[in-house]
Amino acid sequence: MKQKITLKHIARELSVSISTVSKALKNSEEISKDTKDKIQAFAKLYNYKPNNIAISLKNRRTKNIGVIIPDIVHHFFTTVFRGIENYANAKGYNVIVCMSDESFDKEVINMELLANGSIDGFIMALSAETQIKNDYNHLKEVTEQGIPLVLFDRITDEIECDKVVINDMEGAYKAVTKFIEDGRKQIALITTEDYYSVSRERAKGYKQALLDHNLPYRENLVLKLPFMDVDELAINEFLDREKIDAVLCVNEMYAIHSMRHVQSKGLSIPKDISFIGFTDGILSKYSTPGLTAVSQHGERMGEIAAEMLIEKIESEKEEESYKTTVLDTTIVARGSTNN
Amino acid sequence: MKQKITLKHIARELSVSISTVSKALKNSEEISKDTKDKIQAFAKLYNYKPNNIAISLKNRRTKNIGVIIPDIVHHFFTTVFRGIENYANAKGYNVIVCMSDESFDKEVINMELLANGSIDGFIMALSAETQIKNDYNHLKEVTEQGIPLVLFDRITDEIECDKVVINDMEGAYKAVTKFIEDGRKQIALITTEDYYSVSRERAKGYKQALLDHNLPYRENLVLKLPFMDVDELAINEFLDREKIDAVLCVNEMYAIHSMRHVQSKGLSIPKDISFIGFTDGILSKYSTPGLTAVSQHGERMGEIAAEMLIEKIESEKEEESYKTTVLDTTIVARGSTNN
DNA sequence: TATCAACACGAAACCGTTTTCGAAGGGTAA
DNA sequence: TTACCCTTCGAAAACGGTTTCGTGTTGATA
Numbered sequence: 001m002k003q004k005i006t007l008k009h010i011a012r013e014l015s016v017s018i019s020t021v022s023k024a025l026k027n028s029e030e031i032s033k034d035t036k037d038k039i040q041a042f043a044k045l046y047n048y049k050p051n052n053i054a055i056s057l058k059n060r061r062t063k064n065i066g067v068i069i070p071d072i073v074h075h076f077f078t079t080v081f082r083g084i085e086n087y088a089n090a091k092g093y094n095v096i097v098c099m100s101d102e103s104f105d106k107e108v109i110n111m112e113l114l115a116n117g118s119i120d121g122f123i124m125a126l127s128a129e130t131q132i133k134n135d136y137n138h139l140k141e142v143t144e145q146g147i148p149l150v151l152f153d154r155i156t157d158e159i160e161c162d163k164v165v166i167n168d169m170e171g172a173y174k175a176v177t178k179f180i181e182d183g184r185k186q187i188a189l190i191t192t193e194d195y196y197s198v199s200r201e202r203a204k205g206y207k208q209a210l211l212d213h214n215l216p217y218r219e220n221l222v223l224k225l226p227f228m229d230v231d232e233l234a235i236n237e238f239l240d241r242e243k244i245d246a247v248l249c250v251n252e253m254y255a256i257h258s259m260r261h262v263q264s265k266g267l268s269i270p271k272d273i274s275f276i277g278f279t280d281g282i283l284s285k286y287s288t289p290g291l292t293a294v295s296q297h298g299e300r301m302g303e304i305a306a307e308m309l310i311e312k313i314e315s316e317k318e319e320e321s322y323k324t325t326v327l328d329t330t331i332v333a334r335g336s337t338n339n
Numbered sequence: 340m341k342q343k344i345t346l347k348h349i350a351r352e353l354s355v356s357i358s359t360v361s362k363a364l365k366n367s368e369e370i371s372k373d374t375k376d377k378i379q380a381f382a383k384l385y386n387y388k389p390n391n392i393a394i395s396l397k398n399r400r401t402k403n404i405g406v407i408i409p410d411i412v413h414h415f416f417t418t419v420f421r422g423i424e425n426y427a428n429a430k431g432y433n434v435i436v437c438m439s440d441e442s443f444d445k446e447v448i449n450m451e452l453l454a455n456g457s458i459d460g461f462i463m464a465l466s467a468e469t470q471i472k473n474d475y476n477h478l479k480e481v482t483e484q485g486i487p488l489v490l491f492d493r494i495t496d497e498i499e500c501d502k503v504v505i506n507d508m509e510g511a512y513k514a515v516t517k518f519i520e521d522g523r524k525q526i527a528l529i530t531t532e533d534y535y536s537v538s539r540e541r542a543k544g545y546k547q548a549l550l551d552h553n554l555p556y557r558e559n560l561v562l563k564l565p566f567m568d569v570d571e572l573a574i575n576e577f578l579d580r581e582k583i584d585a586v587l588c589v590n591e592m593y594a595i596h597s598m599r600h601v602q603s604k605g606l607s608i609p610k611d612i613s614f615i616g617f618t619d620g621i622l623s624k625y626s627t628p629g630l631t632a633v634s635q636h637g638e639r640m641g642e643i644a645a646e647m648l649i650e651k652i653e654s655e656k657e658e659e660s661y662k663t664t665v666l667d668t669t670i671v672a673r674g675s676t677n678n
Numbered sequence: 679t680a681t682c683a684a685c686a687c688g689a690a691a692c693c694g695t696t697t698t699c700g701a702a703g704g705g706t707a708a
Numbered sequence: 709t710t711a712c713c714c715t716t717c718g719a720a721a722a723c724g725g726t727t728t729c730g731t732g733t734t735g736a737t738a
Contacts, residue, residue: 016717018695022697023696030717053693055694057393057695057724057725058694058695062392073421095435099421099424113433116389117390144341146341260627283621286596288599345725356687356688362726370687371687389724392724393724393726396723397693398693683734683735683736685733689730690729691726691728696723699721701716704713706711
């Protein structure tokens with residue numbers, strides 16, 4: 001095992017000082033050409049690479065960014081993550097990921113761990129528990145320390161920082177409008193409880209689209225499930241009970257399960273009932289029929305988040321101006337709606 | 340913005356030396372109770388947290404592990420990653436992820452970047468290009484520097500290091516055996532070219548199972564596609580051409596696409612033709628019918644990889660012994676086969 | 679009273695860099 | 709010869725910790 005070579009080794013070997021080596025390797029004007037040549041040749045020969053940790057300590061910059069997401073096994077988050085990683089890498093940053101597992105405590109612990117010098121800034125989507133608790137002190141502490149923070153998708157108004165979200169309301173509005181244009185009258189919404197910021201917005205868009213097109217908003221056509229996991233029985237019972245000819249679902253799983261259920265009852269999609277789901281993920285693409293989806297442009301979202309963060313990190317001046325970028329959704333039409 | 344507080348600040352404020360503060364905060368026996376109490380109280384009050392970077396520099400240990408995978412938007416890799424992250428976090432390690440995008444160059448660059456002190460060890464799955472090029476010098480360099488490395492799933496015999504794979508051959512063998520027990524005779528395999536170590540193994544298992552059950556191995560029942568992306572036309576043409584009553588696919592996408600195709604031709608699954616796909620991912624669960632799958636236990640794989648790596652990192656003695664852990668597959672039966 | 683151990687703390691080296699500032703040495707101009 | 713400047717390099721501080729070793733003070737013991 002070869003030990004990593006340091007400036008000190010080179011200096012000793014060539015009988016010069018450490019500072020000279022450092023400067024020579026940076027091609028400083030201060031050092032004579034002869035000495036620089038000698039040192040650079042030696043460094044190349046022994047494959048010298050400066051130690052990142054030492055540089056980080058010196059610069060108080062790690063070139064790492066911390067990403068905290070509820071779960072990595074989730075198509076939308078992974079696409080966002082890919083956007084982050086791509087942009088960050090191109091800018092010379094590495095990405096440390098932590099999963100909060102939708103747990104408040106894990107979110108807090110991970111943030112505290114990373115905030116002690118390991119990263120230059122955070123990009124995160126809030127955990128479910130955090131949103132329910134409505135406790136954002138850990139975010140406040142971080143921002144007060146001057147660590148830049150960008151929130152995406154699952155955000156909160158309680159914290160002042162850069163944010164990037166999709167226009168959830170508009171996405172739902174578009175979807176419902178499409179249903180209406182297709183002649184649907186009994187349009188249902190399957191969603192989660194209101195503590196998810198995104199669910200609230202989507203519910204708003206759903207309602208608004210109905211009202212704007214002179215259709216009644218009826219509570220009984222809205223199914224609110226307590227958690228993200230699929231409560232199959234509740235969905236089945238809902239679909240069986242209500243007279244419905246179109247369903248908007250806030251995630252793919254709800255939609256896919258619903259489609260299977262109505263298919264098993266002999267209904268035809270999209271003739272008898274049609275579906276649109278949020279998140280243009282892998283399930284939408286491969287289901288039978290394909291699920292028309294509201295695309296959230298996750299990768300773009302990640303890029304924007306990373307761009308915002310890195311700009312804050314690298315801007316010298318300490319401006320207290322924060323912006324929220326809102327991405328428009330697009331509807332990806334597939335077999336679950338008439339096109 | 341509050342500046343981060345350091346030992347030096349505390350020392351100055353309390354008129355003691357830095358070393359005293361350091362020791363007091365570690366509850367050293369050397370320091371009197373009075374002084375310790377005073378210092379600890381002060382530290383708590385100002386929320387002192389030691390700087391990770393400084394500690395890393397001192398200890399030559401970062402408590403970071405680097406994970407390099409071809410793509411994060413890939414269900415199997417994300418499950419492995421979750422396993423890694425969970426185990427690593429529990430052991431106090433953070434995880435830095437890089438994506439190679441199946442590119443040799445990106446893999447090399449990312450490794451070199453991280454190898455300069457940012458991480459204590461690597462966990463990785465080889466990129467497609469790397470496997471095709473068969474060039475592993477970047478891995479050799481890393482191991483020669485004494486940086487521990489664990490390879491998973493996409494591995495190579497060229498490098499001596501810890502490895503963890505699933506028993507791909509046995510998985511395919513089990514699947515084909517199930518087909519045969521179900522009375523299938525014309526069993527096809529849809530796979531990728533042989534440079535993926537996993538595809539090779541699976542093809543072996545497929546062949547062996549046929550031979551062991553006195554069925555002929557016929558080249559024309561094996562479709563080899565050049566890349567991981569789904570060449571729909573080639574698959575359709577293959578399915579239409581050959582007389583087939585069962586199909587083993589090396590990934591979910593091939594299987595789902597195949598199922599859709601035969602369904603669109605009016606065939607019934609599993610009566611006329613049945614399917615098994617590798618990777619028990621999200622598509623298998625939500626397809627119609629559900630796809631019987633060979634589970635690769637990704638999360639467990641990740642845990643094991645992380646465990647192996649951390650053990651190597653933390654073991655003082657420099658043993659040159661490497662092991663390969665082989666995980667058994669299990670078949671998750673769903674509607675695409677008769678059960 | 680001299681000796682010595684125990685106690686409590688500080689000085690300094692170290693991890694691997696970067697960077698400021700000072701200085702030696704040679705050359706040029708007065 | 710003296711004064712001064714330029715080139716080229718090194719010493720040292722700094723980033724924020726840990727750790728070894730030394731030292732001054734106290735109290736007990738011979």
